[in-house]
Amino acid sequence: MKNFIPFLKNKNPEDQSKIFVPSRRDFLKISSLATGGFLLGVNFQCAGPKGEPITFAPNVYISLSSDNEVILVAHRSEMGTGIRTSLPMIMADELGADWKKVKIIQAEGDEDKYGNQNTDGSFSVRMFYEPMRKAGATARQMLINAAANKWGVDPSECTTENSQVLLNGSSKKVDFGGLVEALQTMELPDPATIKLKELSEYKFIGTDVPIYDAKAIVSGQATFGADVDLPNMQIAVIARSPVVGAKILSYDDAAALAIPGVSQVIKIEGAGIPPGLDKPLEGLAVLASNTWAAKKGREALVIEWDLGPNQSYSSAAQLQEMAKSTLKNGKVSRERGNFNSAKSSATKVLDRTYLAPYYAHATMEPPAVIADYRGDGSVEIWAPTQHPQWARGAVAGALGLELPKVKVNVTLLGGGFGRKSKPDFVVEAALLSKAAKAPVRVQWTREDDIHHDFYHSHSAQRIVATLDSSKKLTGWNHHTVFPAIGATGNAAELHPSSGELELGCRDFPYDVPNIRIETHESAAHTRIGWLRSVSNIHHAFAIHTMMDEIAEARGLDPVENALDLFGEDKNLTFEGELEGDFGNYGEKLEDFPWNTGRMKKVIQDVAAKSNWKAHKDAGKAVGFAAHKSFLTYVACVVIVEKDANGQLSIPEVHYSVDCGVGVNTDRIKSQFEGGAQFATSLAMTSAITFENGQVVQNNFDSYQIIRMPQSPKKIHVHILPSTEKPTGVGEPPVPPYIPALANAVYKLTGKRIYELPFKV
Amino acid sequence: MEEYSITVNGKKLDVQALPDMPLLWVLRDLLSMKGTKFGCGQALCGACTVHLDGQAVRSCSLPISEVGDGKITTIEGLSEKGDHPLQEAWVEHIVPQCGYCQGGQIMTAAALLATNPKPSEEEIERAMEGNLCRCGTYNRIKEAIQTASRNL
Numbered sequence: 001m002k003n004f005i006p007f008l009k010n011k012n013p014e015d016q017s018k019i020f021v022p023s024r025r026d027f028l029k030i031s032s033l034a035t036g037g038f039l040l041g042v043n044f045q046c047a048g049p050k051g052e053p054i055t056f057a058p059n060v061y062i063s064l065s066s067d068n069e070v071i072l073v074a075h076r077s078e079m080g081t082g083i084r085t086s087l088p089m090i091m092a093d094e095l096g097a098d099w100k101k102v103k104i105i106q107a108e109g110d111e112d113k114y115g116n117q118n119t120d121g122s123f124s125v126r127m128f129y130e131p132m133r134k135a136g137a138t139a140r141q142m143l144i145n146a147a148a149n150k151w152g153v154d155p156s157e158c159t160t161e162n163s164q165v166l167l168n169g170s171s172k173k174v175d176f177g178g179l180v181e182a183l184q185t186m187e188l189p190d191p192a193t194i195k196l197k198e199l200s201e202y203k204f205i206g207t208d209v210p211i212y213d214a215k216a217i218v219s220g221q222a223t224f225g226a227d228v229d230l231p232n233m234q235i236a237v238i239a240r241s242p243v244v245g246a247k248i249l250s251y252d253d254a255a256a257l258a259i260p261g262v263s264q265v266i267k268i269e270g271a272g273i274p275p276g277l278d279k280p281l282e283g284l285a286v287l288a289s290n291t292w293a294a295k296k297g298r299e300a301l302v303i304e305w306d307l308g309p310n311q312s313y314s315s316a317a318q319l320q321e322m323a324k325s326t327l328k329n330g331k332v333s334r335e336r337g338n339f340n341s342a343k344s345s346a347t348k349v350l351d352r353t354y355l356a357p358y359y360a361h362a363t364m365e366p367p368a369v370i371a372d373y374r375g376d377g378s379v380e381i382w383a384p385t386q387h388p389q390w391a392r393g394a395v396a397g398a399l400g401l402e403l404p405k406v407k408v409n410v411t412l413l414g415g416g417f418g419r420k421s422k423p424d425f426v427v428e429a430a431l432l433s434k435a436a437k438a439p440v441r442v443q444w445t446r447e448d449d450i451h452h453d454f455y456h457s458h459s460a461q462r463i464v465a466t467l468d469s470s471k472k473l474t475g476w477n478h479h480t481v482f483p484a485i486g487a488t489g490n491a492a493e494l495h496p497s498s499g500e501l502e503l504g505c506r507d508f509p510y511d512v513p514n515i516r517i518e519t520h521e522s523a524a525h526t527r528i529g530w531l532r533s534v535s536n537i538h539h540a541f542a543i544h545t546m547m548d549e550i551a552e553a554r555g556l557d558p559v560e561n562a563l564d565l566f567g568e569d570k571n572l573t574f575e576g577e578l579e580g581d582f583g584n585y586g587e588k589l590e591d592f593p594w595n596t597g598r599m600k601k602v603i604q605d606v607a608a609k610s611n612w613k614a615h616k617d618a619g620k621a622v623g624f625a626a627h628k629s630f631l632t633y634v635a636c637v638v639i640v641e642k643d644a645n646g647q648l649s650i651p652e653v654h655y656s657v658d659c660g661v662g663v664n665t666d667r668i669k670s671q672f673e674g675g676a677q678f679a680t681s682l683a684m685t686s687a688i689t690f691e692n693g694q695v696v697q698n699n700f701d702s703y704q705i706i707r708m709p710q711s712p713k714k715i716h717v718h719i720l721p722s723t724e725k726p727t728g729v730g731e732p733p734v735p736p737y738i739p740a741l742a743n744a745v746y747k748l749t750g751k752r753i754y755e756l757p758f759k760v
Numbered sequence: 761m762e763e764y765s766i767t768v769n770g771k772k773l774d775v776q777a778l779p780d781m782p783l784l785w786v787l788r789d790l791l792s793m794k795g796t797k798f799g800c801g802q803a804l805c806g807a808c809t810v811h812l813d814g815q816a817v818r819s820c821s822l823p824i825s826e827v828g829d830g831k832i833t834t835i836e837g838l839s840e841k842g843d844h845p846l847q848e849a850w851v852e853h854i855v856p857q858c859g860y861c862q863g864g865q866i867m868t869a870a871a872l873l874a875t876n877p878k879p880s881e882e883e884i885e886r887a888m889e890g891n892l893c894r895c896g897t898y899n900r901i902k903e904a905i906q907t908a909s910r911n912l
Contacts (some may be wrong), residue, residue, distance in 0.1 A: 674897060677896025
């Protein structure tokens with residue numbers, strides 16, 4: 001069960017990567033990438049799970065052209081994290097390429113060719129740092145060998161720089177392009193002879209490298225999901241089941257078909273209950289020559305629905321029941337010591353309940369996708385997808401096609417945050433293109449996006465913390481209850497999975513002698529998915545606002561309290577305490593230990609950099625929280641004040657982060673800057689609620705995200721220097737921010753925050 | 761369907777559309793100009809911002825029948841080579857994350873600087889309030905506008 005969540009992949013290609021020169025046949029298959037050039041592949045999966053050899057399959061490429069261009073393939077999806085720049089940049093750095101001469105090409109979705117492309121779980125850099133370095137270093141060695149041959153010198157006398165090979169101590173140099181011919185007949189060097197650069201030798205890694213697409217974006221030339229035009233393309237706008245599980249009983253499409261531009265109306269059969277993570281909802285699609293006609297056509301449809309069992313669902317009522325359930329004994333997921341005895345001998349017991357709502361992703365680009373089903377039984381897709389391989393498989397399944405018949409091109413994503421992992425919208429377009437015998441763009445409206453998302457689950461939590469007479473924290477009992485992601489595919493899943501619990505709950509890291517983590521049942525009545533940092537959102541909110549109360553009860557400063565509760569520097573293992581194994585985000589603890597010393601360092605750093613102890617300005621208040629997620633250590637300080645109108649403002653935020661080697665430091669900073677903004681919306685403005693099984697909010701008027709005037713003003717990101725393995729930064733900024741903000745608001749107002757979103 | 765002749769980025773273009781079709785879809789679907797983005801359809805997010813006679817307008821809520829003789833400028837036509845001071849400042853500050861809202865952000869900012877070349881921080885915030893960014897690039901947007909303002 002542990003790894004049913006698609007973003008928690010165990011696959012670690014680092015051990016399996018192998019570098020090769022593709023055969024002539026493979027070279028020709030992809031020759032559009034490198035006409036007449038040289039190509040280098042990296043095979044991430046040269047062995048199957050049991051070590052058996054699998055079919056030869058090239059994947060990530062470096063190619064060099066004779067006109068001195070370096071072409072690098074980006075195989076992960078760009079949704080704003082900068083990964084389309086950061087991974088190729090690693091290869092280019094090892095290679096010694098001139099970044100200005102690098103061209104980046106986006107890979108289509110193909111697991112055999114490119115290995116794992118599931119851009120999720122903040123693991124792109126973590127997973128591909130080593131393979132990218134090896135690929136770049138191998139190409140460098142080959143270029144050096146070729147040049148050394150040509151000059152009759154030893155390869156050790158040569159280096160690369162700015163897309164040239166240089167002979168040390170002389171003025172001899174040759175462009176990469178001038179060596180391409182020689183490379184074509186060259187043998188691969190022995191992998192054992194490939195030497196990776198030292199950190200100090202890198203020119204790009206550890207610096208601020210601008211994103212590759214910046215110019216295209218600011219001039220309106222970048223291609224997103226809806227931006228591909230095909231001849232005779234029809235635009236589809238779909239009336240989807242207003243309640244998950246609803247079925248169409250009958251419909252009248254006469255008025256829709258009468259609208260100029262509307263060509264046809266096509267029914268899409270939905271999965272019903274459970275709705276599934278990769279299936280469309282039941283719906284009626286209006287196809288037209290333009291989006292406006294399709295939208296008007298949809299408004300003119302008359303549909304009689306059987307709303308099904310979710311039609312009486314109220315999220316408010318369920319949340320109350322969930323909160324009530326935490327008063328009983330639940331299913332124990334972690335047990336250390338004996339919480340009950342800690343409680344019976346406690347001199348102080350803090351017993352608090354925390355509520356958090358459903359959230360929608362609300363990517364600025366609502367789902368939009370193009371499918372072209374052709375007469376030969378193949379289909380080509382252009383999609384803003386985080387997971388092109390899942391999309392490919394889902395389309396093949398829905399259309400009954402063999403995988404090779406489905407081609408998924410990945411456009412830029414106008415935001416992802418987990419929404420665009422799910423291929424439901426891609427399947428819609430493929431089904432409609434087949435039925436309409438024409439290329440189809442499916443265009444979701446904002447209302448569609450708000451009404452039919454895979455929501456971050458609402459949650460109720462109860463934490464009981466016990467202190468003894470010496471103000472020592474002796475017991476921690478955390479009840480968490482929320483409809484599970486797994487329930488979207490299997491309605492019988494009533495408890496969160498261990499994977500979800502290890503997103504900030506049962507991996508509770510503090511040195512407390514008695515710990516019990518419990519879950520309770522709750523059923524899903526909508527589609528549950530994952531949103532940037534997933535269950536860490538609500539878990540970190542509850543845990544770290546409680547930590548602030550504990551610090552207060554202990555008479556300690558919150559920073560001192562946290563440092564004290566981490567105790568001695570050590571590696572945590574959770575051994576013997578968990579039901580099942582510790583997942584560690586799919587990585588072995590030997591490779592990525594949970595080290596309390598690293599956590600304490602980011603806490604000390606943020607306290608120093610934010611001048612934590614000195615904040616005594618009138619009208620201002622500071623809050624603190626520290627939370628490790630996705631293997632990245634983060635501490636956060638938020639400063640709040642009330643303006644002249646009594647409105648809360650957030651003048652300053654400090655983050656200290658240990659993500660191992662910082663690859664593209666500008667994109668690390670930008671993820672934290674954006675993460676603070678994203679988390680401010682979760683904390684203060686956004687909530688999805690259901691009445692009669694239907695989402696109450698419609699658009700950005702009722703599902704609000706923060707705007708520039710309300711946003712945190714100065715966001716300082718302090719990246720700790722590190723030589724440890726790099727870890728991701730897409731999600732880790734979100735979890736600690738919300739409790740840090742809530743703790744600051746408490747200091748300012750004297751009122752504790754127990755429910756999201758909160759108003760001041 | 762009606763015939764309309766509109767001026768986009770200095771070019772006169774003829775289109776056939778229903779009178780209530782928003783300019784956004786005229787640009788995107790009928791003229792295949794994809795730089796202007798759809799975000800909400802209700803003038804709540806600003807992703808679709810273009811200029812109508814120099815004023816920032818939300819093209820998702822402007823019916824084609826109301827465009828008349830107005831001169832429309834889109835992100836593709838803001839500058840000839842993508843070198844408007846704002847576009848250059850946007851690159852310098854590496855503002856975009858996903859990039860989807862940025863065309864609309866730049867168009868709103870360009871209209872602001874055209875009438876108020878030296879806006880205060882508060883004036884920038886007020887002018888940009890209608891443009892949402894889910895990635896959270898607000899601070900860099902502000903810095904880029906301030907840089908462009910200095911370079912005008």
